[in-house]
Amino acid sequence: MLQEKTFITFNRMIAQNIYLMGFRSKKMALLSKPGQFLMIHLVGTQMDPLLARPFSVHSIKDNDILVILYKTVGKGTSLLSLSKEGDTISIIGPLGNGFPLPGKNQIPLLVAGGMGIAPLFFLSQLLINIKKYELKMFLGFSTSQEIVLFNELTSLGLDLSIATNDGSYGKKGLVTDILDQYLEKKSSIKPMIYACGPVDMLKEVSLRAISLNLTCYVSLESQMACGLGLCQGCAIKANNTTNKPYYYVCQDGPIFLAEMIDWGSL
Amino acid sequence: MPKTPNLSVEIGGLILKNPVITASGTFGYGNELNQLINLSSLGAIIVKGLSLEPMPGNPPPRIVETPCGILNSIGLANVGIKAFIKEKLPALHKIKTPIIANIYGHSMSEYAKITKIIEDTEKIAALEVNISCPNVEKGGMAFGTDSYTAAKVTEHVKKNTTKPVIVKLTPNVTDITSIAVAVESAGAQALSVTNTILGMAVDVPTRKPKLANIIGGLSGPAIKPLALYLVYKVANRVKIPVIGLGGIMNYEDALEFLIVGATAIQIGTATFVNPKTAIEVVDGLHNYCLRKKIHTINQITGSLKEYGESNEKS
Ligand SMILES: Cc1cc2nc3c(=O)[nH]c(=O)nc-3n(C[C@H](O)[C@H](O)[C@H](O)COP(=O)(O)OP(=O)(O)OC[C@H]3O[C@@H](n4cnc5c(N)ncnc54)[C@H](O)[C@@H]3O)c2cc1C
Numbered sequence: 294m295l296q297e298k299t300f301i302t303f304n305r306m307i308a309q310n311i312y313l314m315g316f317r318s319k320k321m322a323l324l325s326k327p328g329q330f331l332m333i334h335l336v337g338t339q340m341d342p343l344l345a346r347p348f349s350v351h352s353i354k355d356n357d358i359l360v361i362l363y364k365t366v367g368k369g370t371s372l373l374s375l376s377k378e379g380d381t382i383s384i385i386g387p388l389g390n391g392f393p394l395p396g397k398n399q400i401p402l403l404v405a406g407g408m409g410i411a412p413l414f415f416l417s418q419l420l421i422n423i424k425k426y427e428l429k430m431f432l433g434f435s436t437s438q439e440i441v442l443f444n445e446l447t448s449l450g451l452d453l454s455i456a457t458n459d460g461s462y463g464k465k466g467l468v469t470d471i472l473d474q475y476l477e478k479k480s481s482i483k484p485m486i487y488a489c490g491p492v493d494m495l496k497e498v499s500l501r502a503i504s505l506n507l508t509c510y511v512s513l514e515s516q517m518a519c520g521l522g523l524c525q526g527c528a529i530k531a532n533n534t535t536n537k538p539y540y541y542v543c544q545d546g547p548i549f550l551a552e553m554i555d556w557g558s559l
Numbered sequence: 560m561p562k563t564p565n566l567s568v569e570i571g572g573l574i575l576k577n578p579v580i581t582a583s584g585t586f587g588y589g590n591e592l593n594q595l596i597n598l599s600s601l602g603a604i605i606v607k608g609l610s611l612e613p614m615p616g617n618p619p620p621r622i623v624e625t626p627c628g629i630l631n632s633i634g635l636a637n638v639g640i641k642a643f644i645k646e647k648l649p650a651l652h653k654i655k656t657p658i659i660a661n662i663y664g665h666s667m668s669e670y671a672k673i674t675k676i677i678e679d680t681e682k683i684a685a686l687e688v689n690i691s692c693p694n695v696e697k698g699g700m701a702f703g704t705d706s707y708t709a710a711k712v713t714e715h716v717k718k719n720t721t722k723p724v725i726v727k728l729t730p731n732v733t734d735i736t737s738i739a740v741a742v743e744s745a746g747a748q749a750l751s752v753t754n755t756i757l758g759m760a761v762d763v764p765t766r767k768p769k770l771a772n773i774i775g776g777l778s779g780p781a782i783k784p785l786a787l788y789l790v791y792k793v794a795n796r797v798k799i800p801v802i803g804l805g806g807i808m809n810y811e812d813a814l815e816f817l818i819v820g821a822t823a824i825q826i827g828t829a830t831f832v833n834p835k836t837a838i839e840v841v842d843g844l845h846n847y848c849l850r851k852k853i854h855t856i857n858q859i860t861g862s863l864k865e866y867g868e869s870n871e872k873s
């Protein structure tokens with residue numbers, strides 16, 4: 294865990310309300326693993342918004358630039374979107390556990406909904422580098438305008454299947470619909486699922502994985518005050534077969550095995 | 560070479576190397592930031608509120624940001640005093656900073672039991688008694704909102720320990736000074752002022768409370784003026800040291816609390832914003848004393864001037 298003040302090297306809009314931002318930190322770039330996150334605060338906005346905001350590491354560029362992918366949803370992210378190359382930001386990271394990598398004979402399968410692509414991009418880069426998988430990724434977006442990183446993902450060599458809620462691209466429907474079709478067709482293989490996206494989607498994916506007895510890792514979010522294990526704010530209800538009442542997303546996660554979570558509480 | 564200023568302060572017989580303490584509930588179990596800061600540079604560390612048995616805490620969402628502040632309804636989630644001593648405290652053994660346990664009970668006898676356990680734990684230097692939790696014996700009313708029960712809790716703790724006892728007051732009362740005086744007479748050796756202020760926030764589109772618990776405690780810079788006022792009032796009424804807290808973000812905020820009468824201060828929410836805040840406040844106070852040629856930090860405590868007085872340096 295490191296804390297640094299650094300400069301923004303780029304911040305650009307890549308789709309409606311969606312931005313890619315890079316900042317230099319060689320040490321943090323070296324330490325970061327897919328699935329881990331950073332707490333980010335724009336320097337000079339100390340009082341309002343008061344708290345830093347959590348963002349997943351989206352990728353590492355040129356060995357020393359950390360990249361995040363974010364969507365503007367409120368005050369903090371809107372301010373972030375206005376910042377420019379050269380502005381100072383404060384970052385703490387890398388935080389959290391990160392995705393465990395697949396075992397020798399396990400075939401990874403990635404499922405992303407909307408901004409869920411943020412940490413899965415980094416994971417797919419790593420997976421493709423360590424082993425030449427036929428890496429398959431299922432993506433769900435609300436509409437074709439929100440499809441990001443299509444070229445980047447295809448040039449990595451990923452096999453993409455896309456669904457949009459409004460049918461403006463790919464299959465009309467939810468990402469779980471195309472996942473279901475695949476799992477049904479390929480019932481002989483037992484993939485290992487990595488999922489990130491809105492909580493409703495993660496719930497659906499997890500319930501399927503649990504019923505099919507597949508290993509499934511999800512990246513979860515919760516309201517965080519510190520991201521550092523200090524406040525006990527980021528609680529998420531544990532499956533009642535465990536002896537813990539709650540997990541803390543910043544410390545025990547943000548990556549969890551699907552069966553660890555009490556999905557009924559979410 | 561100017562003389563190094565003496566930042567040390569005394570709280571109920573406990574000597575702190577400087578007046579900067581981390582606040583309960585905002586510093587985990589004490590060791591979480593060991594990779595980022597030198598914990599031995601702090602005046603003292605107050606750990607998360609501890610109860611006799613583990614407490615699960617409230618359902619999420621437990622945290623919501625409000626302008627210049629945060630509302631929390633953690634619900635005193637903690638591993639319990641026994642697990643704290645067994646699993647968390649060993650990591651703090653090498654740290655050369657007093658560890659203070661923040662405690663709370665659901666009844667007088669629970670307060671007494673936790674106190675006895677702490678009395679036998681060498682590494683815990685003092686107790687901070689949180690009296691802002693609901694009193695089950697009195698139908699859910701907080702111990703800390705009634706002078707009589709606040710004093711009774713203090714007595715129960717005092718009877719069972721030889722360690723310094725700090726009582727942490729709640730601001731959610733009509734007259735904090737009457738509680739402060741009652742607790743002082745019951746034997747408290749210091750007071751922490753203040754805990755969080757009750758508040759709430761509503762999400763208009765869904766008309767739902769933003770916290771699952773509906774209400775929570777407000778902290779951060781939003782409460783600083785109120786906290787400062789309470790410290791000023793209490794420090795003028797009691798003889799025991801007052802530890803000031805509420806929205807302190809930097810050394811200048813800390814100085815305000817010292818000037819109105821605090822002997823020491825605590826850093827809470829600011830640690831979430833910048834984990835190095837407490838260390839930066841120590842450095843800031845040190846440099847301020849050097850600049851102003853102040854030999855001991857105690858000279859600042861209660862040095863508030865009147866409007867007509869000259870502006871010459873203290
Ligand atoms: C571990 C982790 C990793 C994350 N990674 C990314 C990422 O890579 N890219 C990205 O765009 N976002 C990510 N998020 C979500 C991001 O932190 C929030 O969108 C951001 O904090 C919102 O801040 P704001 O000030 O703009 O919104 P606010 O003004 O604080 O809130 C606006 C709205 O967003 C909701 N919101 C706020 N925080 C969260 C949250 N943590 N989760 C869900 N909803 C929230 C609020 O309830 C509210 O409705 C991540 C969150 C976590 C916990």
Ligand SMILES: Cc1cc2nc3c(=O)[nH]c(=O)nc-3n(C[C@H](O)[C@H](O)[C@H](O)COP(=O)(O)O)c2cc1C
Pocket residue numbers: 518524525526582583584585607608609629631633635661689727753754755777778779780782804805806807825826827828829
């Ligand atoms: C997330 C959170 C948890 C807290 N938990 C406790 C606690 O367990 N016991 C306690 O006495 N005070 C607790 N507090 C109150 C703080 O110690 C402090 O009194 C309050 O936040 C005001 O100071 P600040 O504005 O500097 O944060 C908590 C505060 C926050 C924000």
Ligand code: FES
Pocket residue numbers: 516517518519520521522523524525526527541542543544
């Ligand atoms: S966000 Fe503070 S403990 Fe997880």
